[in-house]
Amino acid sequence: MRTELLVPFPVLLPLLGAGLALCLSRRPRAQRAVTVAVLLAVVAIAGVLTTLVDDNGPLVIWIGAWEPPLGITLVADRVSVLMLLVSAVVALAVLVYSIGQGMTGDEMETPVSIYHPTFLVLVAGVANAFLAGDLFNLFVSFEMLLFASYVLLTLGGTESRIRAGTIYVVVNILSSMLFLIGLAVTYAATGTVNLAQLSLRLQELPDGTALMIQLLLLVTFAIKAAVFPLSFWLPDSYPTAPAPVTAVFAGLLTKVGVYAILRLQTLLFPGSPLTDLLLWVALATMLIGILGAVAQSDIKRMLSFTLVSHIGYMIFGIGLATHAGYSGAVFYVAHHITIQTALFLVLGLVERRAGSTSLVKLGGLARLAPLLAVMFFIPAMNLAGIPPLSGFIGKVGLLGAGIEEGTPLAYAVVAAGTVTSLLTLYAVAKTWNLAFWRTPEQAHEMAVAMAELDQTRSGMVGEQSLMRHRGHVHAGNQLVDEATLREARAALQEEGSDEDLHELLEQRKLETRLPASMVGSTAALVLVTVLFTVIAGPLYGYTDRAGDNLQHSEVYVDAVLPEELR
Amino acid sequence: MTTSLALLAGSVSLVGVGAYLMLERSLTRVLIGLVILSNGVNLGFIVASGDPGDPPLLGEYAALDIADPLPQAMVLTAIVITLGTVSFVLAMAYRSWQLDGHDDVQDDVEDAAIRRLAAADEASDAFDLTVTASPDDADDEVSEEEGSDGRPVPDLEESPHEPSPAPRVSRETPVLDEQEDRP
Numbered sequence: 001m002r003t004e005l006l007v008p009f010p011v012l013l014p015l016l017g018a019g020l021a022l023c024l025s026r027r028p029r030a031q032r033a034v035t036v037a038v039l040l041a042v043v044a045i046a047g048v049l050t051t052l053v054d055d056n057g058p059l060v061i062w063i064g065a066w067e068p069p070l071g072i073t074l075v076a077d078r079v080s081v082l083m084l085l086v087s088a089v090v091a092l093a094v095l096v097y098s099i100g101q102g103m104t105g106d107e108m109e110t111p112v113s114i115y116h117p118t119f120l121v122l123v124a125g126v127a128n129a130f131l132a133g134d135l136f137n138l139f140v141s142f143e144m145l146l147f148a149s150y151v152l153l154t155l156g157g158t159e160s161r162i163r164a165g166t167i168y169v170v171v172n173i174l175s176s177m178l179f180l181i182g183l184a185v186t187y188a189a190t191g192t193v194n195l196a197q198l199s200l201r202l203q204e205l206p207d208g209t210a211l212m213i214q215l216l217l218l219v220t221f222a223i224k225a226a227v228f229p230l231s232f233w234l235p236d237s238y239p240t241a242p243a244p245v246t247a248v249f250a251g252l253l254t255k256v257g258v259y260a261i262l263r264l265q266t267l268l269f270p271g272s273p274l275t276d277l278l279l280w281v282a283l284a285t286m287l288i289g290i291l292g293a294v295a296q297s298d299i300k301r302m303l304s305f306t307l308v309s310h311i312g313y314m315i316f317g318i319g320l321a322t323h324a325g326y327s328g329a330v331f332y333v334a335h336h337i338t339i340q341t342a343l344f345l346v347l348g349l350v351e352r353r354a355g356s357t358s359l360v361k362l363g364g365l366a367r368l369a370p371l372l373a374v375m376f377f378i379p380a381m382n383l384a385g386i387p388p389l390s391g392f393i394g395k396v397g398l399l400g401a402g403i404e405e406g407t408p409l410a411y412a413v414v415a416a417g418t419v420t421s422l423l424t425l426y427a428v429a430k431t432w433n434l435a436f437w438r439t440p441e442q443a444h445e446m447a448v449a450m451a452e453l454d455q456t457r458s459g460m461v462g463e464q465s466l467m468r469h470r471g472h473v474h475a476g477n478q479l480v481d482e483a484t485l486r487e488a489r490a491a492l493q494e495e496g497s498d499e500d501l502h503e504l505l506e507q508r509k510l511e512t513r514l515p516a517s518m519v520g521s522t523a524a525l526v527l528v529t530v531l532f533t534v535i536a537g538p539l540y541g542y543t544d545r546a547g548d549n550l551q552h553s554e555v556y557v558d559a560v561l562p563e564e565l566r
Numbered sequence: 567m568t569t570s571l572a573l574l575a576g577s578v579s580l581v582g583v584g585a586y587l588m589l590e591r592s593l594t595r596v597l598i599g600l601v602i603l604s605n606g607v608n609l610g611f612i613v614a615s616g617d618p619g620d621p622p623l624l625g626e627y628a629a630l631d632i633a634d635p636l637p638q639a640m641v642l643t644a645i646v647i648t649l650g651t652v653s654f655v656l657a658m659a660y661r662s663w664q665l666d667g668h669d670d671v672q673d674d675v676e677d678a679a680i681r682r683l684a685a686a687d688e689a690s691d692a693f694d695l696t697v698t699a700s701p702d703d704a705d706d707e708v709s710e711e712e713g714s715d716g717r718p719v720p721d722l723e724e725s726p727h728e729p730s731p732a733p734r735v736s737r738e739t740p741v742l743d744e745q746e747d748r749p
């Protein structure tokens with residue numbers, strides 16, 4: 001059997017499944033069955049591909065039997081099949097979760113029938129991006145997954161989602177346009193868009209031209225990956241979507257951008273002069289992202305900011321441009337996809353169980369829902385990098401690679417990475433204390449005290465609780481004008497007067513039973529994150545081999561191009 | 567390869583106009599900007615793709631005289647993708663108009679909330695300082711201010727006539743006013 005015939009299936013199956021699911025839109029049960037079956041098949045194929053590629057080297061297929069280098073190629077090498085496998089597993093977990101949710105949003109009018117087909121298109125786009133062997137195919141797969149994400153983000157068309165969707169859509173359109181310009185320039189300069197051929201021909205270009213192409217593509221992918229200073233769209237747009245949608249976006253979409261940067265830096269521009277720039281950007285992304293996370297009072301937004309911040313680790317690994325750096329970056333991407341998705345899924349359960357994800361309103365979840373607390377605690381500690389979890393292993397690998405490099409800049413980024421890890425721990429510990437550990441009564445008292453403080457502006461009890469709620473002490477004595485003050489008071493009153501968890505519990509408004517498939521899929525994903533820790537040794541061996549492939553781009557080129565074209 | 571300057575200038579001006587329109591707040595203008603920008607980029611792609619030539623039909627024209635078909639295929643794909651994007655943005659602008667009566671891009675709610683919280687925080691700190699500050703502290707601050715104003719440091723004899731109360735009042739007045747203002 002020709003094993004490379006397996007390569008197109010992770011793209012083909014979801015696309016065909018999307019069409020079938022659309023036809024079955026009036027029969028929800030059949031639609032779900034089709035979607036789950038397709039994703040199961042994708043997971044299985046990705047698993048088989050992973051072992052095949054690891055044993056026998058990259059698999060390449062030229063679509064449509066055009067003569068190389070004319071047609072479209074799909075290439076499965078170690079990095080891409082690992083990404084494919086992890087993303088397929090995550091997508092399956094999220095899909096099972098959203099089936100348990102009954103409908104795909106909180107609103108009754110949400111058109112459920114389009115959710116499953118769109119989700120499959122998203123998976124096809126992600127798979128195509130990982131397998132794409134030419135730059136234009138990468139562009140098309142970006143557009144596929146972006147289109148699906150536009151629809152999923154604005155599902156139901158409520159006011160907040162339209163607002164968030166507007167930012168997301170406009171930013172991504174702009175990056176697509178930049179990508180198209182980059183493609184045009186690349187084609188004009190080299191006469192090809194095939195990645196393997198580009199890898200050879202870009203070396204012959206004058207430095208200035210090559211630098212311009214690299215910068216254009218780098219900016220494009222950095223917008224997708226939410227790298228500072230191009231990251232501001234992400235925390236504004238992700239948290240408003242339905243929980244499973246946020247989870248799959250957080251897990252997969254930014255990582256596709258990271259993957260594209262990885263390919264760009266290793267295959268197209270090895271030994272490029274921009275690695276220092278990437279290190280600076282990684283430093284800024286980590287620190288500024290995590291400072292944003294510390295300031296948030298909503299868990300979803302806090303996690304969105306940590307997502308931005310931890311992208312910095314992967315960029316750090318890529319920027320080092322060493323074997324250890326690439327290996328660490330690939331490991332970190334795989335770890336982070338699962339961890340971030342698991343956390344957002346847990347948050348969806350929290351929102352369903354306790355009615356909110358705001359730290360002002362939550363409290364006592366550890367007693368109210370112990371299983372939820374455990375499922376939040378493990379990935380949260382993993383995110384912060386507590387030993388012996390996989391987050392720790394990934395961070396140690398990256399920081400070790402930085403120290404090995406030994407330049408002052410690398411040391412600075414290593415320091416920033418350590419600080420970021422500690423601040424992540426601070427942010428998740430704060431969340432844990434406020435949302436899970438204190439009692440709902442305490443939370444209620446604090447919220448009331450905040451509101452009262454604002455009305456009377458006297459009474460030190462209220463003052464203290466306000467301080468504690470923010471978790472840090474201020475020493476500024478800046479005066480504020482009256483209008484801002486009035487606005488601030490109104491905001492605080494509003495926040496205090498909303499029903500918090502304590503009131504909801506007293507009124508018995510909450511549903512106490514969570515659907516088994518939601519809890520089950522979340523628990524399964526949490527187990528996968530723990531599994532990453534257990535199999536960290538073999539996995540790190542795998543990413544080491546993948547990093548080796550990345551560093552020697554001739555492996556990729558030899559696999560793709562026939563002898564006479566090299 | 568020779569490049570047509572007219573096409574290049576057309577492409578550049580379309581991109582410029584489109585980018586400018588995309589900076590607007592109204593989603594409809596963003597949409598028009600998107601259309602113009604994408605046309606500019608597509609035109610640029612054609613310009614970049616090489617010399618014009620005969621239609622690329624197999625067997626009808628000499629292989630060396632035909633235009634490069636690959637960029638044309640790519641631009642065609644890009645045009646189709648832009649068409650889809652435009653229709654989606656149009657639907658979104660219409661939905662936004664249905665909900666709000668306009669299609670302006672709104673500020674982020676949570677961002678605004680955090681900004682207001684920060685403002686409340688600063689206000690509460692200022693309040694804290696003025697209430698708990700002891701008279702000694704206030705005197706210190708005043709003397710500091712005098713120093714910075716560049717006035718001569720007063721003798722002990724002159725001190726009763728010093729205008730030192732005046733700066734103290736002027737410094738604290740706004741805060742006190744705010745306190746009076748409370749409900």
